[in-house]
Amino acid sequence: MTDLTDTVAGPLEGVRVIDLSTVVMGPYAAQILGDLGADVIKIESPSDTVRTGHYRTTPGMTPLNLNVNRNKRSVSLNLKDDTDRERALRLIDTADVLITNMRPGALHRLGLSYDEIAARNPGLVYAHAQGFRSDSDRAGNAAYDETVQAASGLVDIADRALGEPVYLPTIIGDKVSSLTIAYSVLAALLHRNNTGQGQLIEIPMTDTLIAFNLVEHLAGHTHVPETGPTGFALSMLKGHKAVRTKDGLACVMPYNPQNYRDFLTAAGRPDLAEDPRVNGDAIDSADHEDLAALLEVCAPALTTEEWAEVCAEHSIPMAPVLELDRAHDDPYVRDGHLLDTVEHPTEGTVRTIGIPLRFSATPGSIRRLAPVAGQDTEDVLAELDATAR
Secondary structure, X not given: OOOOXXXXXXXXXXXXXXXXXXXXXXXXXXXXXXXXXXXXXXEEOOOOHHHOOOOOOOOOOOHHHHHXXXXXXXXXXXXXXXXXXXXXXXXXXXXXXXXXOOOHHHHHHOOOOHHHHHHHOOOOEEEEEEOOOOOOOOXXXXXXXXXXXXXXXXXXXXXXXXXXXXXXXXXXXXXXHHHHHHHHHHHHHHHXXXXXXXXXXXXXXXXXXXXXXXXXXXXXXXXXOOOOOXXXXXXXXXOOOOEEOOOOEEEXXXXXXXXXXXXXXXXXXXXXXXXXXXXXXXXXXXXXXXHHHXXXXXXXXXXXXXXXXXXXXXXXXXXEOOOHHHHHHOHHHHHOOOEEEEEEOOOEEEEEEOOOOOOOOOOOOOOOOOOOOOOOHHHHHHHHHHHHO
């Protein structure tokens, strides 16, 4: 059982963040800033879909909520109520950063647009995340992770590589955008510290994921005229997948002829190690599919642990496939404190996702577990009133 820390000063100690966002994209970004030491105050509307779904003990305390709302204080305010909206504005006046994914129309109706907020707090870093650019004809459209996967070309990549227009089984658009929010806020804070000037940051999910996808998948369309199709050849390869070993699944990725020869010899097929395709100066891209099929056929010769030893000895890239249901028992996960248990004040013993970064001087920390909706309203508003005196 891990104890929470309340004395560790993270690199963002002294920075106040107002989290005026829902679901995952904004809340996860705000949580990252909280993990790095920021004082994050989450302004919760009467309902947030991240609190809807399965919970074990307390209504609203869903697994997803527990995973994206730690290191925050929760204040329940109804922004459609004049008194509560004024309280929210006063809180924003005290902030260094505001993160929101409300639609522009709603922000204007509530008097929470950037221009209106900047007039009160000109040093504020105002991060607005939404599905599409504000100056596009899609600006007001609803956006979900699946629509962003489609609009970004990710579904096209899946269709071409897998033969099915599937969505990735993870909310990648939300989470990539969360990371983008976090690093853009840090850059804007640095600019503000140098100049005293706040600014508006717009983070459109679709643009963010298009840029993310095209790093490698722009490929032959990088040049004009094109030198080939889009799509990163290795990632699009048929048979580009983990292989079944004697007792499980593993990623085994020979990258050069010697890797392949060592793999085939260890699999008990020295005859295949003599194949001309793995005895040249490099692997011909035309042979990748056939060699991937060969990996699949030969991998069951050894257990996953045996392959780990062979691959380590011969510098063949390899990793066992982590089974999420057993992740908490995995030595790498356990030793890195990536899934420790903690005692939540209302939910009992829970697993909390660790902080994946390591700072030598200013480490991040988990100081607060996800709050019950509105549990800090009284304390935060009392602080606000005290500072106004």
